[in-house]
Amino acid sequence: MLERVLVDFGKSDSTIGGMTTKQVRVPDYVASDRQTKFHTSQAFETLYGGAAGGGKTAAIVAEAITYALEFPKARIYIFRKTIPELKQSVVPEIYKQCADFINIAKGLTYNAQDRVFHFNNGSLIQLAYLENVQDMFRYQSAEMHLLLVDELTHFTQEEYEYLKTRVRSTGEHPLKVMAATNPGNIGHAWVKAYFIDIATPETIYTDKNGNTRQFIPAKVSDHPIEAFRDTYSKQLMSLSNPDLKRALLMGDWDIFAGQAFNEWKRETELGTPWHVCDPFPVPKHWTKWFAYDYGYNSWAAGTWFARDPSTERIFAYREFYYSEMAVSKQAELILMNDQEEGVWLHLSDPSIWKQRGDVETGENIASIFQRAGITFQPANNDRLAGKNVIHEMLAVAADGLPKMQVFSNCVNTIRTIPALPLDQNRPEDIDTRAEDHIYDTWRYGLINQRPGTMPEPKINNDLVNQRAKYASLR
Secondary structure (H helix, E strand, C coil), X not given: CCCCCCCCCCCCCCEECXXXXXXXXXXXXXXXXXXXXXXXXXXXXXXXXXCCCCCHHHHXXXXXXXXXXXXCCCEEEEEECCHHHXXXXXXXXXXXXXXXXXXXXXXXXEECCCCEEEECCCCEEEEEECCCHHHHHHHCCCCECEEEEECHHHCCHHHHHHHHCCECCCCCCCCEEEXXXXXXCCCHHHHHHHHHCCCCCCCCEECCCCCEEEEEEECHHHCCCHHHHHHHHXXXXXXXXXXXXXXXXXXXXXXXXXXXXXXXXXXXXXXXECCEECCCCCCCCCEEEEEEECCCCCCEEEEEEEECCCCCCEEEEEEEEECCCCHHHHHHHHHHHHCCCCEEEEEECHHHHCCECCCCCCCEHHHHHHHHCCCCEECCCCHHHHHHHHHHHHCECCCCCECEEEECCCHHHHHHXXXXXXXXXXXXXXXXXXXXXXXXXXXXXXXXXXXXXCCCCCCCHHHHHCHHHHHHHC
């Protein structure tokens, strides 16, 4: 990959017909040290950002302009989630960085109707949006040489992966994918897993297919304009919410603005297990139940719960998470895990009594499970009540520990629950565009286990006396 540098383009000072032409600098942009690392990244996929105010949009735009001028007939796409976001951030930034190039050098024109900037050398920058899944197919015939995504966490992984398939060339253009974002929103979990958790910052990671990706962190202190750094830092420091301050000022990917369950902590500041604990043998006399959320093209999810009768603490001790699996096969796996555990109750969203699982017979999903040996009970699926009970169970109990803990082998639970964002239009609920399948099983399983709805366990006193052994394992 060609090493990327930001350079000046335009005419040198000279006299023509008695008039002095002005040197045109494009992009009119001075990169900070951290932005320069983003521009010179040798990875195929590069993510820049983290904290607020790191100059993300400016870097995205400067990269687009520089690439367009370095490689004639280049096809560059800049994505935001919606057209208004493009108009509010990307378009003004392009005009800012290209003011003289547009007005003096006449090297760039803008077609507002098509949202395309045309360069004299045949390159173009297409401003594109992807507001929903259906919008992906607007670009199925597109050829992108440089794909740029501003605010990547606003997109699902499916959307991002599809856009990457459009990065192709029949010529000699170097192909790259570059993005910028803050923590939070519907894509927080997958972006964190894909870019942040794989390697230390600024390290180029190579996957099993030989593709490379890199994360370049940025904070407000990395912004190239001193006045902006000082003013914006003071604004962030004045935030009263410590979690919001930590997310925006430090770019902490374990917490973010709009996080639905900001009480979640894997461990305490001293490293003591908190909401996540090591697995231990679940005693046979504990009450156990299973909650399920159907999926095929998306994810079929399930959680096995157990309650400690001496403390009333609930443990999510096993998870079920599969896609593109037939209902009969799902039932087989669930039964295999249920075996000899004494699972007392199986709960599911009432929709499985309405959805057909067999097109030929018209048999619904619940009937297929029942025929396989699993009889589901319809769960209370009230969204707001379900979210409230999860907050309650993540809170601290009388003994100083959380009312609920998750076994560390429940990797999808630990990945998705803390990454859920609030719905911006309905802040009492979570954003259903996020990966909420395990969350739904929690709603069904926890709201339906209130006193009076579950059987009292028959306690074997000999087993109770052995509880200290299990407690020590935690």
